[in-house]
Amino acid sequence: MLVREPRAQEGLSEKLPRVVHRLSVIMKPQVVFVLGGPGAGKGTQCAKIVENYSYTHLSAGDLLREERSRTGSEFGQLIDTYIKEGKIVPVEITINLLKKAMEETMKVDEKKFRFLIDGFPRNQDNLQGWNTVMDGKADVKFVLFFDCSNEVCIDRCLERGKSSGRTDDNRASLEKRIQTYLQSTRPIIEQYEKQGKVHKIDASRSVDEVFADVKNILEKES
Ligand SMILES: Nc1ncnc2c1ncn2[C@@H]1O[C@H](COP(=O)(O)OP(=O)(O)OP(=O)(O)O)[C@@H](O)[C@H]1O
Numbered sequence: 001m002l003v004r005e006p007r008a009q010e011g012l013s014e015k016l017p018r019v020v021h022r023l024s025v026i027m028k029p030q031v032v033f034v035l036g037g038p039g040a041g042k043g044t045q046c047a048k049i050v051e052n053y054s055y056t057h058l059s060a061g062d063l064l065r066e067e068r069s070r071t072g073s074e075f076g077q078l079i080d081t082y083i084k085e086g087k088i089v090p091v092e093i094t095i096n097l098l099k100k101a102m103e104e105t106m107k108v109d110e111k112k113f114r115f116l117i118d119g120f121p122r123n124q125d126n127l128q129g130w131n132t133v134m135d136g137k138a139d140v141k142f143v144l145f146f147d148c149s150n151e152v153c154i155d156r157c158l159e160r161g162k163s164s165g166r167t168d169d170n171r172a173s174l175e176k177r178i179q180t181y182l183q184s185t186r187p188i189i190e191q192y193e194k195q196g197k198v199h200k201i202d203a204s205r206s207v208d209e210v211f212a213d214v215k216n217i218l219e220k221e222s
């Protein structure tokens with residue numbers, strides 16, 4: 001038989017701090033960063049994760065594209081230029097969009113505290129911005145790294161470019177995006193690797209084969 005006598009006699013003032021503490025632990029955003037080259041399949045795999053697990057997908061690129069087309073945005077022109085040039089937008093802009101999206105998600109449903117943050121952090125500036133703004137406010141659990149060759153990345157984006165309408169799915173932008181990825185994003189992945197936080201997945205295979213690995217990782221991590 002369970003004996004819970006001391007707690008049964010507790011008043012609200014004794015219970016409350018424990019309840020508040022539990023809630024704040026439960027509700028602290030749990031983050032998985034999703035990284036890899038352009039066209040590696042990050043968005044595709046995130047969509048499949050959302051179908052099967054309780055995660056909210058936030059693509060930093062999608063948030064920037066939305067901000068670019070928002071009427072009255074003071075950053076529209078800047079974002080447009082950076083995206084076409086395959087350059088990384090200053091973190092002050094991106095982190096505010098991410099933070100707002102996370103807060104809004106949790107405001108609508110407090111149980112939605114697991115996030116896949118796709119395509120971020122992409123460079124040292126991004127990482128520093130995240131650490132400054134989100135330190136203590138969110139836990140980065142691990143990184144899903146979708147690894148595939150530059151050629152596969154470029155071919156997939158060019159194919160996607162036939163219908164995506166994206167201004168950066170063309171060969172000129174892609175050459176720059178790949179350079180940015182190799183020079184700025186790979187070092188970030190390496191930093192997380194040193195912390196033992198990276199799950200590297202061979203993303204050159206079929207969507208289902210890649211997802212089978214993703215599922216194994218998520219089952220082990222949960
Ligand atoms: N495993 C795969 N095999 C073949 N094609 C794939 C695979 N995964 C994704 N694709 C296709 O490749 C293109 C790029 O995929 P996706 O948009 O998921 O990549 P991404 O990593 O999110 O790209 P970006 O960083 O440029 O936004 C899409 O047209 C998608 O349908």
Ligand SMILES: O=c1ccn([C@@H]2O[C@H](COP(=O)(O)O)[C@@H](O)[C@H]2O)c(=O)[nH]1
Pocket residue numbers: 038039059060061062064082083084086087088089090094118119120121122126168177
């Ligand atoms: O954190 C980020 C994410 C994206 N960008 C810019 O957007 C494009 C497209 O990003 P995708 O993830 O491929 O959708 C990227 O090349 C950058 O120019 C960014 O600056 N910061």
